[in-house]
Amino acid sequence: MSVHVTAAPIAFQPDRARIELTLPEGMTIAEMVAIALPGATNPVLERTRVALVKGDGMQVVRRALWHRARPNAGVHVVIRVVPGGDSFRSVLQILVSVAAIAVAGFFFPAGATLFGSELLANVAKTALTVGLTALGGLLINALLPLPKPPGEEKPTYAIAGWQNQFTPDAPVPMVMGTHRYAPPFGAMSYIEVVGDWLYDRAVFLHGYGPLEISEEKLGDTLLTKFDEVEIETRLGYADDAPLSLYTNQVLEERIGTDLERPLKHNDYGKIIKGEPSEAKPVSRFTARDTAWSISILSFPAGLIKIDDEGEEFSVEVVFKRRYRLAGTVAWTDLPDLSIRNTKKVGFYRADRIDYPIRGAYEIEYERLTDSEVEPGNGSQFVLNCTWVVLQSFRPEYPFNFRKPVALSALRIKATAQLNGTLDTFNTLDKRIAPDWDADSGTWIDRATQWPASLALFALRGPGLYRPTPDEEIDFPAFQDWHVFCVLKGLKYNRIHDFESTLGETLAAIGAAGRAAVKWDGRKWTVVIDRPRELVVDHVNPRNSSDFRWSPSYFEPPHALRVPFIDETNDYQQGERLVPWPGYVGPIDITEELKLPGKTNPDEIWREARRRQYEIMNRAVSYSAVQQGTARTATTGDLVVASRDVLKRAMHSARVKAVRGDLVETDGVFTMVAGESYAIRFRQFDADDTIGTSVVRTIATIATVAGESAAVRLTGSGERPKAGDIIHFGPAALDSIPLIIAGITRGKNNSTVLAMLPAAPIIDELTDAEVPPAWSGRVGAEIDLSLIPPAIPKFTGIETGTVETGDANGLRVMVSGGTANAIVVAAFKLQTRLSGALVWQPPLSCTPAEGAFDVTGYLFGDEVELQAWAVSVAGVESDLTDIISVTIGADDFVPPLAANSTLLLVL
Numbered sequence: 001m002s003v004h005v006t007a008a009p010i011a012f013q014p015d016r017a018r019i020e021l022t023l024p025e026g027m028t029i030a031e032m033v034a035i036a037l038p039g040a041t042n043p044v045l046e047r048t049r050v051a052l053v054k055g056d057g058m059q060v061v062r063r064a065l066w067h068r069a070r071p072n073a074g075v076h077v078v079i080r081v082v083p084g085g086d087s088f089r090s091v092l093q094i095l096v097s098v099a100a101i102a103v104a105g106f107f108f109p110a111g112a113t114l115f116g117s118e119l120l121a122n123v124a125k126t127a128l129t130v131g132l133t134a135l136g137g138l139l140i141n142a143l144l145p146l147p148k149p150p151g152e153e154k155p156t157y158a159i160a161g162w163q164n165q166f167t168p169d170a171p172v173p174m175v176m177g178t179h180r181y182a183p184p185f186g187a188m189s190y191i192e193v194v195g196d197w198l199y200d201r202a203v204f205l206h207g208y209g210p211l212e213i214s215e216e217k218l219g220d221t222l223l224t225k226f227d228e229v230e231i232e233t234r235l236g237y238a239d240d241a242p243l244s245l246y247t248n249q250v251l252e253e254r255i256g257t258d259l260e261r262p263l264k265h266n267d268y269g270k271i272i273k274g275e276p277s278e279a280k281p282v283s284r285f286t287a288r289d290t291a292w293s294i295s296i297l298s299f300p301a302g303l304i305k306i307d308d309e310g311e312e313f314s315v316e317v318v319f320k321r322r323y324r325l326a327g328t329v330a331w332t333d334l335p336d337l338s339i340r341n342t343k344k345v346g347f348y349r350a351d352r353i354d355y356p357i358r359g360a361y362e363i364e365y366e367r368l369t370d371s372e373v374e375p376g377n378g379s380q381f382v383l384n385c386t387w388v389v390l391q392s393f394r395p396e397y398p399f400n401f402r403k404p405v406a407l408s409a410l411r412i413k414a415t416a417q418l419n420g421t422l423d424t425f426n427t428l429d430k431r432i433a434p435d436w437d438a439d440s441g442t443w444i445d446r447a448t449q450w451p452a453s454l455a456l457f458a459l460r461g462p463g464l465y466r467p468t469p470d471e472e473i474d475f476p477a478f479q480d481w482h483v484f485c486v487l488k489g490l491k492y493n494r495i496h497d498f499e500s501t502l503g504e505t506l507a508a509i510g511a512a513g514r515a516a517v518k519w520d521g522r523k524w525t526v527v528i529d530r531p532r533e534l535v536v537d538h539v540n541p542r543n544s545s546d547f548r549w550s551p552s553y554f555e556p557p558h559a560l561r562v563p564f565i566d567e568t569n570d571y572q573q574g575e576r577l578v579p580w581p582g583y584v585g586p587i588d589i590t591e592e593l594k595l596p597g598k599t600n601p602d603e604i605w606r607e608a609r610r611r612q613y614e615i616m617n618r619a620v621s622y623s624a625v626q627q628g629t630a631r632t633a634t635t636g637d638l639v640v641a642s643r644d645v646l647k648r649a650m651h652s653a654r655v656k657a658v659r660g661d662l663v664e665t666d667g668v669f670t671m672v673a674g675e676s677y678a679i680r681f682r683q684f685d686a687d688d689t690i691g692t693s694v695v696r697t698i699a700t701i702a703t704v705a706g707e708s709a710a711v712r713l714t715g716s717g718e719r720p721k722a723g724d725i726i727h728f729g730p731a732a733l734d735s736i737p738l739i740i741a742g743i744t745r746g747k748n749n750s751t752v753l754a755m756l757p758a759a760p761i762i763d764e765l766t767d768a769e770v771p772p773a774w775s776g777r778v779g780a781e782i783d784l785s786l787i788p789p790a791i792p793k794f795t796g797i798e799t800g801t802v803e804t805g806d807a808n809g810l811r812v813m814v815s816g817g818t819a820n821a822i823v824v825a826a827f828k829l830q831t832r833l834s835g836a837l838v839w840q841p842p843l844s845c846t847p848a849e850g851a852f853d854v855t856g857y858l859f860g861d862e863v864e865l866q867a868w869a870v871s872v873a874g875v876e877s878d879l880t881d882i883i884s885v886t887i888g889a890d891d892f893v894p895p896l897a898a899n900s901t902l903l904l905v906l
Contacts, residue, residue, distance in 0.1 A: 001025040001073035007036035008080045008632055019522055022476050025073040030066040036079050044081060051078045058683055058692050080632065162219055162426040164204060170497065172405065173207030174463055175429045176509070177449035177493030177597065180215075180571035181206065182426040184497070186407055187398045189422060190252040190391055193296055196347035197415040199228075200422040203246045203398070206406035207497070208462045209236010212430040212447050213406060219424040220570075228413035235432075236406035242397060245409035249394040251287040259297070259319065259385045261367040263374065273374055281366035285326060287392035288360040295351045295363065296389040299382075302343040306380045314342040317385060318368040323353060326360040336368065344382065363390070403462040433457040436482040443475075449491040451513030451597075452482035452526070458505050459517075459524055474525035481526045485513045488767075489606075492597035493567065512597040514610075518635070527636035531760035535693030536637040538682055538735070539753065540652035542725045544624040547641075551620045556580045560608050561590040567599040569776050576601055576774070578608040581616070581765075605771035613766060617759040622738055624753050625746050633740050638758055640680060640693060640735035642727035651728045653709075655681075655720045661713040663698075663720060668707050669728050671700050679711060680727040680735050681720040694718045789824050789871040790817025791878050795850075800859075800888040807888055810854040814867050816847060817877070825872045829854070834862040834884055859888040 005021040023032055029050055033040070037048065050061045052069075053076040061069050071077050162182040175181065186205035191198050206213060213233055216223040223229055234240040259282060264275040286293045305313040321334040339349055355361055365387060373381045399407070410425065412418070434443035435453045448454065456478055459468040485491070492512040496505065506517040515528045541547070559579045566574035577587060593611060598604050622641065633639050642652045653667025663679070671677055677700050683692045696718075698711040711728070713719065720726055727735045737758035746752045796813035798804050804811055816824045829852045830839040843852045857863050864884050869877040 003027070003032075003071050003073060003075055003077055005032055005036060005077045005079065007078075019520070020474065020477065020525070026070055028067055029061055029069045029071065029077065032071075032077060033066060033079055037081070040081075047081055049080050052076070053078060053692060162217070162424045164202075164423045164425055171499055172401070172403075172463075173205065174458075174461075174496035175207050175211055175431050176454050176457075176496060177491060177599075178428070178430045178447070178567070179493050179495050179565070179599070180426055181429050181495050182424070183207070183408070183429075186405075187246065188250060188252055190250045191296065191389060191414065192294075193348045193350035196343070197413060198348055199411055200414045200418065201246055201411050202409070202422050202425070203243065204408045204410070204425055206236070206408065206427070206429055207495075209234075209240075209404045209406045210432040210445075211236050211406040212432055213408065213427050214430075215428040216408070217424075217426050218418075218422075219426075226412060226417060230411040232409040234405075234407045236404045238404045240404060243399075243407060243409045245411050247397065249396050249398045251392045253284070253287075253390045253392075255284060255387050255390055257282050257387050258371075259365055259367045259387055260371045261369065263370060263372045271372065271374055277370045277372070279366055281320075281364050282387060283362050283364035284387075284390050286361045286363065286390065289358050289394055290355065290361060290392040291358050291395050292352060292354045292393050293361070293363065294389075294391045294393070295353075295365070295387060296391070297339070297349045297351065298346065298386045298388045299339075299341070299343070299348070299384065300346045300386060301382045301384055302345050302347065303339070303341040303385075304344055304382050308379060312342055312344075314340050315381065315383065316340040316369065317383065320366040320368055321351070321353070321364070323355070323361045323363045325357075326362055331364075337365075339385075348388075358394075431457065433461070436479050438483065438486075449493055450482055450485045451490060451492045451509045451515070452478045452485055454492050455481075455506055455509045455513075455517050455526075458502065458509065464502065468524060472523050474520075474523040477526045481513060481515055481528055484515075484528055484530065488514070489603060490514060491600065491603065493565075493599040494597040508596050512595070516636070520634075529636070531763055532636075532638035532739070532758070534638060535640055535737075537633040537639045538680070538693065538725065538727065539624050539626075539639055539641040539738070539755075540725055540727060541642075542652050542654060544626045544753075546625040547622070548624070549620055549622045554615070554619070556583075556612075556615070557589040557591045558583055558585070558587040559590050560593040560612065562593050562595055562598075562604050562608050564595065564601075564604055565599050566601060566776055568601060568774065571599065574601065574776050576604050576608070578605055578612070581609065581612055601774035601776070602771040605774075606766060606769050609769050610762065610766040613762045614759075617762050618756045620757060621741075622755040624755070626751050626753065627749065633743075633753075635740050635742060637740045639738050639740060639753075639755065640727065641738050641755070642680070642729065642735045653726055653728065655722050655724045655726060657722055658719055661719075662710055663713065663726070664710045665726065666709070667728075668709050669711065670707050673700065675700055675730060677711075677728065677730055679713075679720070681724050683718050692718075694720075785873045785875060787820065787822055787871075788875045789822040789869040789877045790820050791880055792817055792824075792827055792867050792869045794865075794867065794880070794883065797885055799885060807859045808855075808857060810857060810863065810885070810887055812852045812854060812865060812867075813850055814845075814852075815850060816869060822875075823872045824869045825874075826870045827852075827867060828870060828876075829865065829867045831857075831866075832864050833857070834864050836864075839866075857887050861887045863887065 002022045003025055005023055007019040019036060021036060052059045052061060052071055164182050164185055166185040183204040183206045186203040189200060189202035191200055213235060216231060230245060232243055232245045260280050261277045263277050264272045266272055303315050305315050317339050319337040321337055322331040324331045337351055371383050430447040432445055433448050433453050434456060435446050435448040437444045459473060490513045492509050510517045515526050517524060517526055559577045561575060561577055563575045565571050593608055595604060595607055598607060651667055651669055653665035655663055656666055657664045678695055678697045680693060680695045683694050697714045699714050738755035739758050740753060741756045742754040744752045792814045795815050798811040799809060801807045812829060814827050824847050826844050826846055828842045828844055830842045831854055832839045845852055862884055864882050866882045867880045
């Protein structure tokens with residue numbers, strides 16, 4: 001069993017003034033105060049007030065009883081340091097004793113980085129904006145504005161298909177939640193030769209671990225569908241073994257230079273017989289600090305001799321090889337390289353050279369075998385050879401990063417299987433992080449998409465140069481947020497492969513969970529945007545000035561347009577239109593709303609609708625100035641405001657005396673007969689604490705209707721005391737509930753409160769939302785039954801023994817027309833003898849076949865032909881013009897019809 005403790009020790013930092021603690025039952029108040037205010041001096045303790053709150057009741061405990069009083073479980077203990085004559089200096093002494101609190105904000109150590117980028121020095125404030133235009137100003141006034149999208153975010157997986165990039169200077173990726181990802185190359189990929197075939201080796205960097213990695217694909221095809229594939233995965237744990245499929249540093253240079261030894265030619269390009277061939281050595285440099293190199297030679301058309309009788313013979317090609325250290329003159333000769341083969345298809349060979357010392361070397365290949373043959377020998381030769389790649393190897397392990405990262409190493413046969421570079425590898429990645437388990441009541445490591453767990457990972461994880469220690473994290477607040485996210489179905493799925501600060505990252509995660517993660521001066525905690533019941537403070541003319549409100553007038557668009565990555569469509573790019581509540585009709589005016597981290601279309605609908613409800617119900621912002629630096633309420637707290645400028649029936653006054661149920665004030669209230677009225681006041685007893693907001697109804701009868709300085713309470717309950725400030729107004733409208741959106745310092749030791757309507761209706765409406773079924777399709781379907789396909793075209797006719805092998809044969813080829821894009825399911829062809837009135841039953845073929853074999857006619861018959869197309873919806877096109885052809889007419893060229901194209905094949 002535990003006791004909830006609220007402490008407000010920092011008078012001059014109102015927005016960071018409150019500390020929430022959960023302490024075990026059985027502790028004395030003195031022990032609780034010592035924990036909440038470590039190092040507090042005696043003058044500070046003299047100004048410390050402690051109240052016990054339970055339900056509507058409250059009791060102030062004098063300091064003399066602190067060492068004896070032990071609050072029971074369920075009691076809310078409120079501790080507050082009130083200002084005194086030297087309060088600033090006294091509170092500063094408390095501040096110095098708490099290591100986590102800094103006067104000017106929370107500063108990270110110099111050089112701290114998040115995802116590879118430097119942190120802002122002060123992360124207490126984060127600039128926020130939203131992707132709307134006309135509505136942007138309204139959403140900026142929201143309690144939790146949407147985070148500003150990073151300018152360098154480039155989700156390549158979302159636009160042009162899966163595409164791996166080689167980005168050596170980019171931040172290390174951070175997978176948040178669950179996402180399909182085309183990870184960047186972790187090192188330069190390279191090819192290797194095994195026999196006659198090429199294989200690709202590559203390593204991909206998924207980012208900081210640990211991760212759960214599954215569903216490996218190349219493009220949209222599972223990796224298991226390919227032949228000769230080896231994959232090695234490291235999930236990003238500290239004890240991961242090194243990769244065995246990629247063990248050395250490799251730098252690969254594409255060369256693409258032919259190795260030739262041509263014969264001499266005259267001015268007309270003819271080979272001069274008897275003249276010696278011309279040597280053409282080719283040299284290239286390895287990378288620096290190379291230990292060995294591999295040159296890959298390609299014979300793109302094979303290597304073979306075919307004599308005039310078609311017999312095949314092997315051919316040998318010999319190369320002279322030598323190398324020298326860059327900057328030196330002397331060459332080191334190597335044994336000649338001889339390659340012999342009898343192949344009519346391309347193949348590869350790899351030539352490895354080991355060097356005596358490491359360095360940059362110049363390598364030279366000179367072809368000793370002629371690359372041309374003198375004409376007239378009656379044989380055909382295939383001799384071409386190309387130096388395609390030079391690879392420089394260093395023996396060191398290629399990965400030198402002290403934080404554990406998830407990697408995938410891949411070796412796959414490329415020849416006759418891959419079309420180009422291995423750059424479409426993608427996987428389904430899931431973040432493994434401590435996640436709150438309600439059943440066991442503990443944080444356990446598992447795959448998670450919940451913002452509370454991901455925010456904790458960002459604070460404690462490997463992305464920071466110096467992770468946040470646990471003692472600086474308000475774990476009960478994050479636990480409460482986790483429960484809230486699960487209840488509301490709020491998730492965060494995003495790849496952070498762009499530069500961002502800790503503040504920007506936490507702002508994005510927090511917005512996805514309807515919360516803000518903030519440093520309160522002592523710990524990292526969470527403010528959740530949800531309805532509140534506890535009224536923390538009253539704002540009225542007696543304790544504030546310069547009360548202002550600013551309504552926003554706007555004309556909403558027809559709908560919000562939300563681009564997102566659709567998890568229900570294998571994480572492809574999608575877009576959802578969310579109509580404005582109550583709008584019916586065609587959607588012509590839209591505005592874009594970005595919801596980073598949202599990948600579920602139903603959640604996209606709910607959160608976009610919530611933003612719409614927020615704009616509608618928080619279109620007025622309020623502000624007030626209060627004197628003094630000591631504040632009880634902080635960002636996200638519920639307060640009530642009473643100002644006659646808000647509603648004429650609202651008033652505030654100070655209590656002069658209380659006699660039984662009669663409350664006398666220094667103000668004058670106007671009541672209307674038959675109307676119900678109430679007063680609201682804060683119950684402090686004799687001391688200044690957070691207190692409880694109490695509402696009591698008052699009597700309104702004809703005898704007291706009109707103006708009065710006194711009111712009579714009805715019913716039972718707490719009564720205000722002399723000196724208290726009360727709010728007066730119609731029942732249920734005595735005050736306006738507001739949420740503290742921000743607190744800033746004003747002039748002359750004042751505090752400026754920024755407030756928004758509490759508007760619990762926002763959550764009520766959001767919870768009632770039932771998203772429409774989502775298909776991911778854009779636009780309305782066209783009724784294909786209304787559109788005929790294009791008229792087909794004759795593309796060829798074969799007839800007679802030469803073409804068809806039958807003197808009576810006739811083959812007719814057709815293709816689709818280009819008049820429209822209607823898909824054709826079949827072509828039809830009808831035939832008849834020239835002059836006949838009746839057509840023969842039509843023949844049919846598919847577009848893939850594209851040809852009709854016509855039978856039933858004899859050599860010399862003149863046959864008339866006419867075709868048409870049938871769409872997938874069963875709609876027939878118009879008929880082609882009739883053309884005529886004579887069976888077996890080798891030199892017959894039929895005329896082109898006006899709407900047909902004919903290619904005669906003889």
